[in-house]
Amino acid sequence: MPLIVFIRDSQYGMPIAQSVHLVGLTILLATVLVLNLRLADVALKDSSLHWLAQQLRPWMLGGLAVVLLSGALIFIGTPEKYLASNPFRVKMATLFLAMLFQYGALRRFAAPDSAPRSRAISLIVAAVSLTLWFTVGWAGRAIAFIP
Amino acid sequence: MSLAEWFQWLEQTPASTAIAESIWLFPLLEGSHILALPLSVGMIVFFDLHLLGLTLVGSRAATVMSEMLRWSKIGFAVMFVTGGLLLMCHAGRAYGNPFFRAKMIFLLVLGLNAAVYQVVFFPKMPQWAAGSTPAGARFCAVLSLIVWIGVIVCGRTMAYQF
Numbered sequence: 001m002p003l004i005v006f007i008r009d010s011q012y013g014m015p016i017a018q019s020v021h022l023v024g025l026t027i028l029l030a031t032v033l034v035l036n037l038r039l040a041d042v043a044l045k046d047s048s049l050h051w052l053a054q055q056l057r058p059w060m061l062g063g064l065a066v067v068l069l070s071g072a073l074i075f076i077g078t079p080e081k082y083l084a085s086n087p088f089r090v091k092m093a094t095l096f097l098a099m100l101f102q103y104g105a106l107r108r109f110a111a112p113d114s115a116p117r118s119r120a121i122s123l124i125v126a127a128v129s130l131t132l133w134f135t136v137g138w139a140g141r142a143i144a145f146i147p
Numbered sequence: 148m149s150l151a152e153w154f155q156w157l158e159q160t161p162a163s164t165a166i167a168e169s170i171w172l173f174p175l176l177e178g179s180h181i182l183a184l185p186l187s188v189g190m191i192v193f194f195d196l197h198l199l200g201l202t203l204v205g206s207r208a209a210t211v212m213s214e215m216l217r218w219s220k221i222g223f224a225v226m227f228v229t230g231g232l233l234l235m236c237h238a239g240r241a242y243g244n245p246f247f248r249a250k251m252i253f254l255l256v257l258g259l260n261a262a263v264y265q266v267v268f269f270p271k272m273p274q275w276a277a278g279s280t281p282a283g284a285r286f287c288a289v290l291s292l293i294v295w296i297g298v299i300v301c302g303r304t305m306a307y308q309f
Binding site (some may be wrong): 015028047058 | 192202
């Protein structure tokens with residue numbers, strides 16, 4: 001596929017692909033931040049989590065689609081490099097957990113008929129979600145520095 | 148001392164070489180600079196998308212927006228500190244780099260754009276009905292979105308050339 005060869009071999013292929021990856025990351029993690037800050041009752045207390053989640057969902061899924069697609073195109077050019085990388089393995093594992101947690105836990109909290117919950121549980125869920133998503137980012141950056 | 152000489156000098160200060168040669172400090176600064184994107188640029192992106200009627204539409208949107216902008220200041224503080232330290236390490240090489248220069252010009256454009264918005268449109272925001280953003284404010288939003296993408300592209304690309 002010419003696009004994969006362009007990303008791998010041309011001078012500006014990789015910077016462009018990674019820039020697209022970063023634009024997707026910016027949008028995806030901004031929605032994650034807003035929703036978790038609201039869930040933890042630290043910010044945006046005037047708005048319901050349900051309303052925020054509803055408004056941000058298309059952008060969250062769009063950002064996720066952009067990072068997954070650009071990431072796959074970067075990966076497929078030199079799969080052996082990434083498969084041998086420890087940070088890449090951590091990144092994929094935490095990405096899987098972060099998506100699972102987002103779908104399983106956060107979605108339930110954002111339901112319109114969500115039962116009142118204790119502050120402690122909200123804080124823990126928000127902290128776990130933020131830790132998982134930002135570990136994905138840090139592990140991604142570590143690919144360049146750690147074998 | 149010319150600006151070019153000053154950038155050369157900056158790269159050779161003991162602090163600059165210490166950061167550049169540190170096994171953990173440089174990656175930590177670079178990672179923080181990138182992962183502060185959602186809290187800084189991300190919040191601005193959603194402000195722009197809101198102005199264009201593409202998200203966070205409704206009666207509660209105005210308070211959400213002002214609060215998101217307040218949070219973005221923490222993100223931008225991280226950006227300027229980490230970005231300043233990263234620049235120190237590469238100042239001499241960054242000076243003549245076209246992507247670094249473009250990034251700085253883009254940031255200047257974004258600063259002016261934000262200042263114009265702040266003075267001309269921000270005070271009138273509560274008077275707009277939902278979905279009736281004036282054309283000038285929409286222009287500011289589109290400009291901001293495009294140029295912020297340019298900043299990310301230039302920032303990522305210049306790092307490949309050092």
